[in-house]
Amino acid sequence: MSHLSCTQNIAVVINPEQPVVVRLFEGFFNYIQNTRKDWRLIPCNSRHHSAPKDLGNTFDGAIALPPYTCFLERQQFPTVLIRDQTCNITSEVSCVEINQSKVISIGVEHLSHLGLKRIHFLSDIYVDGMEWLLLREKMFGTACKSIGAEYSIFRAKSGQTNSVDRLIGWLKTLAYPCGVLAANDSKAMDILEAASILGISIPDKMAVVGIDNHPIIARYSTPTLTSISLNYARIGYVAAELLDGLITSRDTTPHTLRFSDMHLYERESSNAILIQDPLLQRAVDYISQHFNKPDCLEGMYKTLGASSVTINRRFKQELSCTAVKHLALVRIRKSAYMLKNSTNTIKEIAFATGFNTQQYFTHVFRRYTGKSPKEWRYDNNGISM
Incomplete structure (x- = not known):
């Protein structure tokens, strides 16, 4: 594929406080080094842009994360959105869509394979912009029903002074052995702390799986945390590759790529198989x-x-x-x-x-x-x- 020799400016519209940004940029830069060394990435703080005119005509393309992407749909340059798997939502621009059902099915299948018949989902309190959380809850129920597992969903807000106390109260109501799939690694860390206070043996009495494979939480929690990596670096690479194709071909037809390249990293929090037979x-x-x-x-x-x-x-x-x-x-x-x-x-x-x-x-x-x-x-x- 031939490319223009002049530098092309690519806007990356993000909220820098989002924890996945660093890993996405790793993917962007990998693609640039491998394929498009003529690209220059220009981060644009999404909190400072609220109207189509803000980005002007200074860019050759853009990659953006929700929920700050609506105005990009009216831009004149090629744009790729990175978003969660959604239902009944159409977009006027191309998307890399994260397959949330695959994330949940990996976790439920892993816990089921350990011989667990009771599987629970530790969720969070929904706020605007957390549609991914509702998707994970819905798909968790569907996945558990498909294998005949007993399941429940418990919502607890992280960071509140009584959050661990609420988890302790919830754990006291559960039947053991069981498995817990947490909405993210931070929630999984909370459940490990609550289990430690109650003296619940991990993973013998309760296996715990997180989501995100956070480089600090997953590897240095006690016990170390089994977690599902959404592979954000690869998502960034795929988004850059899709944008490159749009810029080169001048194709204005919206394309949606479903990203399903997730992996579970098994660690101490779930490395025991509980078998009665x-x-x-x-x-x-x-x-x-x-x-x-x-x-x-x-x-x-x-x-x-x-x-x-x-x-x-x-x-x-x-x-x-x-x-x-x-x-x-x-x-x-x-x-x-x-x-x-x-x-x-x-x-x-x-x-x-x-x-x-x-x-x-x-x-x-x-x-x-x-x-x-x-x-x-x-x-x-x-x-x-």
């Missing part, structure tokens, strides 16, 4: 110990003296998956850890986690993560080996 517990333990053997499942059936039909029925009853899928998930988690924390080649990691060939490893890894092992390793630590 003794035979299934033995099967899970066997897989944990022998996942690196290509004939793991055959060895398990023989060791346990049970048929594949019997074992798979138990897996579906308690963990809502087959033995094959459980083994694949164990292998993917182990391989993802090695990709991030070792310098082993992808081929070495494939064999170390029970795959017969690197090609099959790549196929399975992409099926469960949406990325090849090489792409996943680069996105998580910048190593491309």
